[in-house]
Amino acid sequence: MSDNPLTTLASRGEDQQSATYEAGCHCGYVKFAVTLAPPLPEHQVVQCNCSACVRFGYLLVYPEAKDVVWHNNGRARCANYQFNTKQLDQMFCPKCGASLGIDLRERMTPHRYAISARAFYGLDLDELTYKKVDGREKAVPAGDHSGHCWDEEKQEMK
Numbered sequence: 538m539s540d541n542p543l544t545t546l547a548s549r550g551e552d553q554q555s556a557t558y559e560a561g562c563h564c565g566y567v568k569f570a571v572t573l574a575p576p577l578p579e580h581q582v583v584q585c586n587c588s589a590c591v592r593f594g595y596l597l598v599y600p601e602a603k604d605v606v607w608h609n610n611g612r613a614r615c616a617n618y619q620f621n622t623k624q625l626d627q628m629f630c631p632k633c634g635a636s637l638g639i640d641l642r643e644r645m646t647p648h649r650y651a652i653s654a655r656a657f658y659g660l661d662l663d664e665l666t667y668k669k670v671d672g673r674e675k676a677v678p679a680g681d682h683s684g685h686c687w688d689e690e691k692q693e694m695k
C-alpha cells in the first residue's frame with residue numbers, strides 16, 4: 538500500500554490498519570516515531586484556527602503516549618512553552634526551534650500527545666485529510682491569547 542520506506546504498515550485488532558512514521562525537528566536533535574491508526578492519508582489531521590495552532594503551524598494528530606516512541610530521550614530534550622491555563626507543554630526543539638506538538642498529559646486520560654504532522658519525515662501536505670476546527674472560538678477558555686504572555690515590566694512570562 539505504501540512504498541514510503543519511512544513507514545511500516547502493521548495490522549491491529551479488527552483489521553484496523555496502522556502505520557508508524559518517523560518524525561522529528563528540523564535539525565535532528567529531537568526525534569521520535571508515531572504510530573497512527575488509521576494511517577495517513579485516511580487519518581484526520583486537525584487544522585485549527587486558535588492562536589497557538591496558527592503561530593506554531595500545527596497540523597495535529599492525537600496518538601496515545603504509548604504510540605509515541607521518543608528516540609534519545611527526545612521528550613526531555615524538548616523546550617516547553619505554556620500559556621493560558623499553563624497546564625500543557627507546547628513542545629519545541631531548543632536547537633532549531635521547530636514546533637513539534639503539545640503534551641496533553643494534564644488534559645487527557647490515557648495520556649496523549651497532539652503531534653504536528655509537519656514533523657513527519659517525507660510528508661506530502663497535499664495528501665492529508667484535514668479536519669478544520671474552530672479552536673479560537675470553541676476551545677475553553679476561548680480567545681486569542683497570542684502576544685499577551687510576556688510581561689515587559691517583569692521581563693518574564695506571565
Ligand SMILES: [Zn+2]
Nearest residue numbers: 562564630633
Ligand atoms: Zn532541532
